[in-house]
Amino acid sequence: MDILDPAVERYLEGLAASDDEPVLLEMEELARRNGFPIIGRLCGRVLEVLGLTVGAKRIFELGSGFGYSGYWWSRVTGPDGEIHLSDGDPANESKAMDFLERAGLAEPITYHVGDAVEELASVPGEFDIIYCDIDKGGYPDAWSASRERIRPGGLFICDNTLWSGRVTGESDEADVRSGWTEAIVEMTRAIEDDPAWRSIIVPIRDGVLVAVKSHRRR
C-alpha cells in the first residue's frame, strides 16, 4: 500500500534535492545497493525540521545503522550538541563514523554498539529528542524506556508507524516478522492513551510518529 501518492512523493523529493551533497548521496547509494532501510531524504528533512523547532541539543537514537539518520541529527545540533547513536551490529559503527567524519558532522556523535534500549539506560539525564528505528517487535519496550527520559516539550519520534499500511488491518502485505505489526500498534496506542503526551503520525514515507511531552501536569 502506497502511503503517499507516488507523484506527490516525487514532488517532495524534487524539493529536497537541494540537500544533495556528496556524502549524503554516497550513503543513499549504499542503502540502495544493499537494500538497507534508511529513513530516506523526506524523513530526514522531517527529523531536521522537528529538531530545529524544539532547539534540540541532546538526542538519543535507537537503531542507527550506518549513520544516515544521524547525519540529519548532526545538522540539527551542530558540533556543540550531544548525539548518541546506537546499533546492535558492530559493523555499522565504523561505516557511520567514516561517513559522518567525511561530511564534517562527527563531532557531536557518540556511537554505542549493543542493544539500543540497554544503551539508552546506560546514558544518564534527559534528552530533547529520542528517536526510535529498531526492530519493530521492540517498539513497546523502547517507548516504555524513553517516555521518562525526555524533557517536557521534548519529542519522541518513531519511524515505520504505518508499516506500509499493515497497521490499518486492510493491507494484503504479509508482516516481515511475526508480531511486528501488533507491536507497532501496541506502542502507538500506548502513546495515544498517555495523558502526558500528544502525538500524530505524519504520513510521509512509512509514517513518522511524533509525540510531544506536555508541559502541563496531569
Ligand SMILES: C[S@@+](CC[C@H](N)C(=O)[O-])C[C@H]1O[C@@H](n2cnc3c(N)ncnc32)[C@H](O)[C@@H]1O
Ligand atoms: C531501519 S535500520 C536503522 C536505519 C537508520 N535509522 C537510518 O535511517 O539511517 C534499523 C537498525 O537498527 C538495528 N537494530 C534493530 N534492533 C535493534 C536493537 N534492539 N538494538 C540495537 N540495534 C537494533 C539494526 O541493526 C539496524 O541497523
